[in-house]
Amino acid sequence: MSNTSTPPAVALGGLRKHYGDVAAVDGIDLEIRPGEVVALLGPNGAGKSTAIDMILGLTTPDAGSVAVFGRSPAEAVREGAIGAMLQNGTLLDDLTVAETVRLVASLHRKPIPVERALRRAGCEDLAARRANRLSGGQAQRVRFAIALVSDPALLVLDEPTAAMDPATRRDFWKAMYEDTAGGRTVLFATHYLEEAEEYADRVVLMNGGRIAADGTVAEVRAVAGGRTIRAAVPGADAAALLALPAVTACELRDGRARIATADSDATLRALLAAHPGARDIEIAAAGLESAFLSLISD
Numbered sequence: 474m475s476n477t478s479t480p481p482a483v484a485l486g487g488l489r490k491h492y493g494d495v496a497a498v499d500g501i502d503l504e505i506r507p508g509e510v511v512a513l514l515g516p517n518g519a520g521k522s523t524a525i526d527m528i529l530g531l532t533t534p535d536a537g538s539v540a541v542f543g544r545s546p547a548e549a550v551r552e553g554a555i556g557a558m559l560q561n562g563t564l565l566d567d568l569t570v571a572e573t574v575r576l577v578a579s580l581h582r583k584p585i586p587v588e589r590a591l592r593r594a595g596c597e598d599l600a601a602r603r604a605n606r607l608s609g610g611q612a613q614r615v616r617f618a619i620a621l622v623s624d625p626a627l628l629v630l631d632e633p634t635a636a637m638d639p640a641t642r643r644d645f646w647k648a649m650y651e652d653t654a655g656g657r658t659v660l661f662a663t664h665y666l667e668e669a670e671e672y673a674d675r676v677v678l679m680n681g682g683r684i685a686a687d688g689t690v691a692e693v694r695a696v697a698g699g700r701t702i703r704a705a706v707p708g709a710d711a712a713a714l715l716a717l718p719a720v721t722a723c724e725l726r727d728g729r730a731r732i733a734t735a736d737s738d739a740t741l742r743a744l745l746a747a748h749p750g751a752r753d754i755e756i757a758a759a760g761l762e763s764a765f766l767s768l769i770s771d
């Protein structure tokens with residue numbers, strides 16, 4: 474539970490990072506409260522990894538601020554407050570899994586026992602295996618053990634399940650779920666809306682270096698599972714359309730309405746009752762991106 478004396482787990486203010494003329498992160502503000510599990514969604518190149526790298530202190534912002542539990546990323550990392558699992562985190566080929574996790578543990582002040590980290594990450598059976606003998610999914614689980622061993626208050630995971638088959642992915646999330654029941658804060662990037670829906674309290678969508686939408690899973694599910702109704706609605710006004718049942722967003726241009734709805738049947742009945750003159754009606758399943766975009770246009 475957060476109160477005014479507890480700093481946010483993550484606070485980003487006006488954060489920017491440009492690479493040449495690419496605005497990788499183009500001014501984002503985000504506050505994550507302690508204990509929240511937040512999914513960072515977005516298409517390739519949206520800026521998720523760049524934002525994560527700045528939270529971890531691996532990349533210096535061009536502008537803006539980053540605080541992790543009220544401290545700089547470097548301080549938070551030094552204190553073991555952040556555990557990270559990156560897309561291509563290198564594992565040392567010559568060390569076994571247990572040796573690798575032990576090495577990382579030795580760098581931290583208050584590590585949990587190596588065996589416990591391995592167990593929580595579901596890779597006890599890999600303890601004696603050398604890193605160069607691991608499959609992609611196994612290597613990800615070892616990276617998870619490494620992220621857990623400092624017992625961090627914040628876990629940051631960049632596409633943790635990218636190399637995992639569906640069964641491994643399920644096991645991974647089960648382990649995560651059990652682990653975060655203790656109140657750990659988690660920020661994870663993913664391309665899978667299902668993962669976000671199932672495991673996150675909150676979903677943040679990035680697009681083109683900006684936050685395009687930020688909402689609870691329920692809000693996102695309502696919109697992402699919804700439809701778009703397009704119709705010519707003579708004499709309509711946007712506020713009245715927005716007030717129709719199940720409508721989540723509405724745009725009105727030249728008498729043509731684009732209405733995002735969580736229940737197109739209910740919306741359409743009410744629309745026709747209120748506007749018998751509505752015509753040229755089209756109903757389409759809202760794609761994820763348009764669903765998210767309609768969420769913020771609200």
Ligand SMILES: Nc1ncnc2c1ncn2[C@@H]1O[C@H](COP(=O)(O)OP(=O)(O)OP(=O)(O)O)[C@@H](O)[C@H]1O
Pocket residue numbers: 492495496497498515516517518519520521522523524
């Ligand atoms: N080191 C770099 N040098 C130049 N451009 C970069 C660098 N890192 C990222 N970019 C560019 O910044 C933009 C954002 O990239 P980023 O990796 O943050 O996106 P992402 O949302 O994590 O994508 P993905 O889902 O593919 O991992 C992209 O256009 C990328 O090409």
